[in-house]
Amino acid sequence: MRNAPADLDEVTELYLYAWNDSSLYHRHAQPIIASLAKKKAEGEYEKAKAAKAFEHLMDTAAKQYRREFKEGTFSPATRRAAAAETLDHYSDEITERARDFRKAAAGKAKPAKAKANTGRRPAMRWTIPF
Numbered sequence: 001m002r003n004a005p006a007d008l009d010e011v012t013e014l015y016l017y018a019w020n021d022s023s024l025y026h027r028h029a030q031p032i033i034a035s036l037a038k039k040k041a042e043g044e045y046e047k048a049k050a051a052k053a054f055e056h057l058m059d060t061a062a063k064q065y066r067r068e069f070k071e072g073t074f075s076p077a078t079r080r081a082a083a084a085e086t087l088d089h090y091s092d093e094i095t096e097r098a099r100d101f102r103k104a105a106a107g108k109a110k111p112a113k114a115k116a117n118t119g120r121r122p123a124m125r126w127t128i129p130f
Contacts, residue, residue, distance in 0.1 A: 004075055004077060005077060006075065006077040006078045006080070006081035007075075007078055008081075010072075010074055010075075010078045011078050011081045011082050011085065013065075013072070014058060014061060014062060014065065014074050014078060014079065014082040015082040015085045015086060015089075017061055017064075017065050018057060018058060018061035018082070018086065019086070019089065021061070021064070024057065024060065024061055024064065028056075028057045028060055029057055029086075029090070032053045032054060032056075032057060033090055033093055033094055033097065034097065035053070036050050036053065036094045037093075037094045037095075037096075037097030037098040037100075037101055038098070038101055040094060040095065040098035041097075041098040041099075041101035041102045041105065042101075045098075047087070050087055050094075051080070051083050051084055051087050052083075054083035054084075054086045054087050054090075055079060055080060055083040057083065057086065058074075058079040058080075058082045058083045058086065059079060061082075062074045062079055
């Protein structure tokens with residue numbers, strides 16, 4: 001059981017759960033993506049370590065899934081495979097942010113932070129004609 005292969009249905013379930021949960025994205029995935037982008041911009045990026053970072057996200061997602069649905073124990077192999085899928089999914093975003101970090105470093109300006117979608121509508125501004 002310890003070296004059991006990953007079940008593809010469970011990998012897909014965990015990956016989609018983590019991908020579609022906004023709190024996991026905002027609290028865990030965004031900081032991981034930003035950190036990996038910075039490392040890639042500095043030339044310190046290692047794919048194995050990047051996958052390990054997403055394994056922590058999958059561990060958190062598995063715990064949250066178990067709390068929410070009262071079932072579903074994901075094996076370590078399943079969580080690793082879901083982490084690899086997640087890394088593949090976010091690799092383009094990591095590359096784009098790394099490019100932004102390099103551009104900002106060349107211009108000595110801080111890169112623009114991605115705006116978090118808070119789900120609130122923007123404040124309405126009323127103009128009163130006189």
